[in-house]
Amino acid sequence: MTEDNTITRRRYLQASGAIGAVTLAGCAEDETADGGELEIVHWWTAGGEEEALNALLDGFQEEHSDVEINNNPAPGGAGAAIDAEIQTRVLDQDPPSTFQIWPGEALRPYTDADALEPVDDLWEDEAHDAYLDGVVDAASPEGDIVSVPINIHRLNNVFYNVEVLDDAGIDVDAIESPGDLLDAFETADEAGYVGLAQQTQQPWGTLQLWEVVFTGQHGVDAFQQFLDGEAADLEDEINESLSLVADYSEYFNEDAGTVAWDEANADVITGDAAFHHNGDWAAGEYQGADDFEYGEQWDYAPFPGTEGVYTLVMDSFVMPTNNPSPDATEAFISYCSTIDAQERFNPRKGSIPPRTDVPTDEFPPFLQTQMDDFKGSDTQITSIAHGSGLKPDLASQVEEAFAVFTDNWNPDETTQELVEIF
Structure with missing residues (x-):
C-alpha cells in the first residue's frame, strides 16, 4: 500500500469527465434484476472464505438467475492489492459492478471522490432495524449509507488452552x-508454557494488540479520541499501553518474529502456549483441529477491560458511481442485506451476521456465543489494524510506527511518532 492512496475529488472528476451519479431504481422492491453481467472484485480466494463467497453467490443466483456472475478475485495483502486495483479502475472510468471493502474510514477516499452511490434505499426494509448503530455508522462515514456490511469478526478476544491454564493454576475469571x-503470562511462563502466542513478523499483529490493550486500560471514549486525531492529548495513555505491550513481549513465543499468526496460534492447539489474542478467525483453527473441543480444550473471553465492547472487523459491498451494470448491482447489494444472504455466508466464513435477527441454528456454538455478545454489546468500535478506524494514509503511517516498535520496543519513541502522525 502506498503512503497516500487517497483519490482526490478533482482527480476523480477529471478522470470521469464529471459523469453524473447513476439514478437508483429501488431494485430492493423487484424480485429480479434486468440481467447483465455482475463483476465482483474481492480477496476471498481460499478455504472457508471462498466457500462463503460461493454460498452467497449461489443464493443470489437462485433469485436472479438472469444475472451472469463475473467472479474477479484480487488476492494478496488482505485488501492492499484490491485497493490499488480498484482506485486505478475508478480513475480510468472502468469500475467493477461492486467490490469488497472494509466499512468505516477505508471508504472515505471513495466518498471524498463521490465515487460511491448511496445504497440505503437498497437495504431490505427490515434490515435497517436489525443493524446496530455502530455498524450503520461504519457503513456511512459521511452521512449517506454507501456500503452493505455482510459479516462481522470480533477483534477483542483472548483465546486460551483450558488444560494449560488448569495446569498452571490460572483462573480466567480473576x-x-x-x-x-x-x-497470567508470567504464571504460565513459570509453569513452562509460552504466555502469549503472537506473531510480530507483520506489524498489524502488534498494532491490534495495542488497540485492545489501550481500550481495556482507558476505555472506548479515549480510543475514539485517538481515532479522531487527538493523540497529543493522550500521550500518557498511549505510552502506558505501549509500555504494557512491551512487557507482554517478554512472554511471546521465541519465534514470534518469523512466524505467521496461524503458526503462532498453533502453539495454543499443541498445548505449548496458554493464550492467543486475535480476531475470531483464530477460532477456525481450533475448530479444524482434531480432539480440540470448544469449552473443553479451548475457550475465550473478551479481552480484559473490554467487556461489553465489540471491536468490529467487517467486510462490505458497495455500488461504484458510473456503474457498468446498475440493475444487477442494485439487486446484489439488496440481497446482501437479507437474512438469507447472511445466513449462507457467515457460518462458512467463521464470522457473524451484522443483522441481529439472523437465526443461530446454522452457526457453531462459539459463533452463537459471539452473536449473543454482539447483540448485548454496549458499544461497537472500529479497528485501525483492519482498515476501518483511520483513513488509509494515516493507518499506513501508524502501521509503520508499529513496525519500528516491534523492533525496538521503545514506548517513548513510538508515542512521539504516533503524536506526530496526527
Missing part, C-alpha cells in the same frame, strides 16, 4: 484488566 493478563 483476570479483570490488561495488567492482570500480564500476571
Whole structure:
C-alpha cells in the first residue's frame, strides 16, 4: 500500500469527465434484476472464505438467475492489492459492478471522490432495524449509507488452552484488566508454557494488540479520541499501553518474529502456549483441529477491560458511481442485506451476521456465543489494524510506527511518532 492512496475529488472528476451519479431504481422492491453481467472484485480466494463467497453467490443466483456472475478475485495483502486495483479502475472510468471493502474510514477516499452511490434505499426494509448503530455508522462515514456490511469478526478476544491454564493454576475469571493478563503470562511462563502466542513478523499483529490493550486500560471514549486525531492529548495513555505491550513481549513465543499468526496460534492447539489474542478467525483453527473441543480444550473471553465492547472487523459491498451494470448491482447489494444472504455466508466464513435477527441454528456454538455478545454489546468500535478506524494514509503511517516498535520496543519513541502522525 502506498503512503497516500487517497483519490482526490478533482482527480476523480477529471478522470470521469464529471459523469453524473447513476439514478437508483429501488431494485430492493423487484424480485429480479434486468440481467447483465455482475463483476465482483474481492480477496476471498481460499478455504472457508471462498466457500462463503460461493454460498452467497449461489443464493443470489437462485433469485436472479438472469444475472451472469463475473467472479474477479484480487488476492494478496488482505485488501492492499484490491485497493490499488480498484482506485486505478475508478480513475480510468472502468469500475467493477461492486467490490469488497472494509466499512468505516477505508471508504472515505471513495466518498471524498463521490465515487460511491448511496445504497440505503437498497437495504431490505427490515434490515435497517436489525443493524446496530455502530455498524450503520461504519457503513456511512459521511452521512449517506454507501456500503452493505455482510459479516462481522470480533477483534477483542483472548483465546486460551483450558488444560494449560488448569495446569498452571490460572483462573480466567480473576483476570479483570490488561495488567492482570500480564500476571497470567508470567504464571504460565513459570509453569513452562509460552504466555502469549503472537506473531510480530507483520506489524498489524502488534498494532491490534495495542488497540485492545489501550481500550481495556482507558476505555472506548479515549480510543475514539485517538481515532479522531487527538493523540497529543493522550500521550500518557498511549505510552502506558505501549509500555504494557512491551512487557507482554517478554512472554511471546521465541519465534514470534518469523512466524505467521496461524503458526503462532498453533502453539495454543499443541498445548505449548496458554493464550492467543486475535480476531475470531483464530477460532477456525481450533475448530479444524482434531480432539480440540470448544469449552473443553479451548475457550475465550473478551479481552480484559473490554467487556461489553465489540471491536468490529467487517467486510462490505458497495455500488461504484458510473456503474457498468446498475440493475444487477442494485439487486446484489439488496440481497446482501437479507437474512438469507447472511445466513449462507457467515457460518462458512467463521464470522457473524451484522443483522441481529439472523437465526443461530446454522452457526457453531462459539459463533452463537459471539452473536449473543454482539447483540448485548454496549458499544461497537472500529479497528485501525483492519482498515476501518483511520483513513488509509494515516493507518499506513501508524502501521509503520508499529513496525519500528516491534523492533525496538521503545514506548517513548513510538508515542512521539504516533503524536506526530496526527
